[in-house]
Amino acid sequence: xxxxxxxxxxxxxxxxxxxxxxxxxxxxxxxxxxxxxxxxxxxxxxxxxxxxxxxxxxxxxxxxxxxxxxxxxxxxxxxxxxxxxxxxxxxxxxxxxxxxxxxxxxxxxxxxxxxxxxxxxxxxxxxxxxxxxxxxxxxxxxxxxxxxxxxxxxxxxxxxxxxxxxxxxxxxxxxxxxxxxxxxxxxxxxxxxxxxxxxxxxxxxxxxxxxxxxxxxxxxxxxxxxxxxxxxxxxxxxxxxxxxxxxxxxxxxxxxxxxxxxxxxxxxxxxxxxxxxxxxxxxxxxxxxxxxxxxxxxxxxxxxxxxxxxxxxxxxxxxxxxxxxxxxxxxxxxxxxxxxxxxxxxxxxxxxxxxxxxxxxxxxxxxxxxxxxxxxxxxxxxxxxxxxxxxxxxxxxxxxxxxxxxxxxxxxxxxxxxxxxxxxxxxxxxxxxxxxxxxxxxxxxxxxxxxxxxxxxxxxxxxxxxxxxxxxxxxxxxxxxxxxxxxxxxxxxxxxxxxxxxxxxxxxxxxxxxxxxxxxxxxxxxxxxxxxxxxxxxxxxxxxxxxxxxxxxxxxxxxxxxxxxxxxxxxxxxxxxxxxxxxxxxxxxxxxxx
Numbered sequence: 001x002x003x004x005x006x007x008x009x010x011x012x013x014x015x016x017x018x019x020x021x022x023x024x025x026x027x028x029x030x031x032x033x034x035x036x037x038x039x040x041x042x043x044x045x046x047x048x049x050x051x052x053x054x055x056x057x058x059x060x061x062x063x064x065x066x067x068x069x070x071x072x073x074x075x076x077x078x079x080x081x082x083x084x085x086x087x088x089x090x091x092x093x094x095x096x097x098x099x100x101x102x103x104x105x106x107x108x109x110x111x112x113x114x115x116x117x118x119x120x121x122x123x124x125x126x127x128x129x130x131x132x133x134x135x136x137x138x139x140x141x142x143x144x145x146x147x148x149x150x151x152x153x154x155x156x157x158x159x160x161x162x163x164x165x166x167x168x169x170x171x172x173x174x175x176x177x178x179x180x181x182x183x184x185x186x187x188x189x190x191x192x193x194x195x196x197x198x199x200x201x202x203x204x205x206x207x208x209x210x211x212x213x214x215x216x217x218x219x220x221x222x223x224x225x226x227x228x229x230x231x232x233x234x235x236x237x238x239x240x241x242x243x244x245x246x247x248x249x250x251x252x253x254x255x256x257x258x259x260x261x262x263x264x265x266x267x268x269x270x271x272x273x274x275x276x277x278x279x280x281x282x283x284x285x286x287x288x289x290x291x292x293x294x295x296x297x298x299x300x301x302x303x304x305x306x307x308x309x310x311x312x313x314x315x316x317x318x319x320x321x322x323x324x325x326x327x328x329x330x331x332x333x334x335x336x337x338x339x340x341x342x343x344x345x346x347x348x349x350x351x352x353x354x355x356x357x358x359x360x361x362x363x364x365x366x367x368x369x370x371x372x373x374x375x376x377x378x379x380x381x382x383x384x385x386x387x388x389x390x391x392x393x394x395x396x397x398x399x400x401x402x403x404x405x406x407x408x409x410x411x412x413x414x415x416x417x418x419x420x421x422x423x424x425x426x427x428x429x430x431x432x433x434x435x436x437x438x439x440x441x442x443x444x445x446x447x448x449x450x451x452x453x454x455x456x457x458x459x460x461x462x463x464x465x466x467x468x469x470x471x472x473x474x475x476x477x478x479x480x481x482x483x484x485x486x487x488x489x490x491x492x493x494x495x496x497x498x499x500x501x502x503x504x505x506x507x508x509x510x511x512x513x514x515x516x517x518x519x520x521x522x523x524x525x526x527x528x529x530x531x532x533x534x535x536x537x538x539x540x541x542x543x544x545x546x547x548x549x550x551x552x553x554x555x556x557x558x559x560x561x562x563x564x565x566x567x568x569x570x571x572x573x574x575x576x577x578x579x580x581x582x583x584x585x586x587x588x589x590x591x592x593x594x
Contacts, residue, residue, distance in 0.1 A: 005562065008482065023496070054267060055209050060182055063221070074104055074106055081111070081141070083146075089256065103240070120413070122144075138160075141164045146165035147176070212263055216252075244275065245280065249272075255302040256306070273298065286334035313341055325341065372400075374400060395418075401416070410450065412448070415447075416444065425441055428447060434456055485537060486514055494576075519533060531549040542578055563579055
């Protein structure tokens with residue numbers, strides 16, 4: 001697939017100022033400028049995120065109301081149920097709140113997860129009905145769901161159950177009538193509805209540091225607010241509670257949910273990754289052991305080892321096993337649950353690989369990529385628990401917004417993934433008359449649709465894409481921070497590069513390019529189709545690895561390489577390695593500046 005190279009405009013005055021003040025190599029200073037850090041103090045805070053930089057949790061919408069209701073439940077010895085989602089964000093949110101509420105002295109606190117296959121996502125009518133039958137709560141706290149559950153929360157209220165919602169999904173035009181809706185994304189809704197508070201809400205909406213929080217981050221902020229209010233009231237549990245112990249859960253949920261690793265997410269994730277290596281949660285430790293996660297945990301280990309195993313039970317069975325793992329203090333039980341989740345993950349991988357093969361073959365046979373800008377694929381019997389993973393893989397192959405739908409009993413359940421410039425949840429909103437249910441984010445969403453309406457949905461989504469996506473939008477970009485020489489990849493460079501961690505959504509690992517290199521020796525294919533080779537720019541020689549590119553041919557003569565630098569650690573030794581993003585012949589037209 002051809003890619004567009006876009007090199008950041010060089011801003012020498014600002015990058016040199018940052019380089020001098022912060023002791024950074026110039027290419028890294030330029031990478032900071034590209035991320036919007038143009039003054040020394042903001043750049044220093046980015047490179048050294050601290051928990052003390054977190055904002056007051058009571059700045060979040062409805063936080064005071066949520067805290068007051070939960071404290072009333074504690075004082076009244078009420079029955080509380082935490083109603084979560086079955087993905088990693090929902091699981092970690094539920095586990096964090098359960099631990100905090102238990103420490104705060106809630107008389108009875110239970111956890112509940114809907115069954116993906118039978119009850120669907122979030123506060124569904126079937127899930128709520130079973131929750132009421134089993135627990136009959138006085139207060140229900142919905143985490144990672146609930147923002148769109150207008151009818152279900154109304155029904156709960158009619159039955160005398162109060163609801164507090166902790167969520168981060170896009171709000172609809174009508175919000176539920178709950179005690180409190182703590183969702184960072186409702187700030188804009190408050191702005192529209194509260195003209196008498198325009199100045200306050202407009203200021204908060206422009207750049208709130210908590211806007212991109214995952215639900216586990218919202219849950220942590222609630223716990224912080226509870227603790228603050230508890231200390232004000234002189235409650236003993238508030239002084240004894242150490243919220244830092246739960247930052248491991250925050251890191252796992254935040255990274256696994258693929259929210260931007262910027263603002264407060266970055267602060268929480270950096271601190272949480274440090275906690276993960278020495279986590280005191282026996283379930284997490286057992287899972288990390290079976291997944292071969294080292295003590296020095298990175299977002300990669302969460303995204304590809306911890307997260308998939310926690311997700312596996314909910315994708316192909318019942319997610320309660322994963323939640324129990326995060327709650328148990330029994331080492332024997334933890335080991336058994338970790339083994340169970342590991343086996344489910346292996347089964348999930350087998351199902352996923354088969355579906356990916358089928359989906360790619362179907363796309364190549366049935367989708368006219370010259371005409372269709374959204375790939376919509378549906379099949380009877382596709383497992384709805386892994387359609388999101390399959391959608392991501394199809395998008396990766398064709399770089400088109402993708403919807404994958406599994407059909408059963410005349411009903412389709414699907415997962416959607418998108419590209420920059422196309423809001424998936426916005427597009428689904430335009431298609432709402434065709435859908436039974438939908439929700440999510442700009443880049444990822446879920447839906448339910450009657451099977452006979454899938455062709456109409458495919459047509460409608462492509463009509464929306466035809467007016468919103470250009471040909472250029474459908475060509476992936478390689479966003480390059482700066483040019484550099486291979487000799488600059490020295491010890492000082494890598495010491496400073498680590499300060500950009502954790503990298504992820506909206507804070508990608510800095511990407512650099514070298515011009516006019518030549519091969520040194522012959523390339524070879526390693527592992528499962530990866531290309532390894534050495535390049536030289538005449539001054540230095542460096543090893544390069546290009547994942548999944550075993551079938552690619554490198555340009556003859558001189559070529560340019562776009563790459564992320566890394567130190568490859570193997571058997572106790574460290575070697576400099578270029579993790580290749582793309583290559584192009586040096587004679588090609590030079591990249592335009594972005």
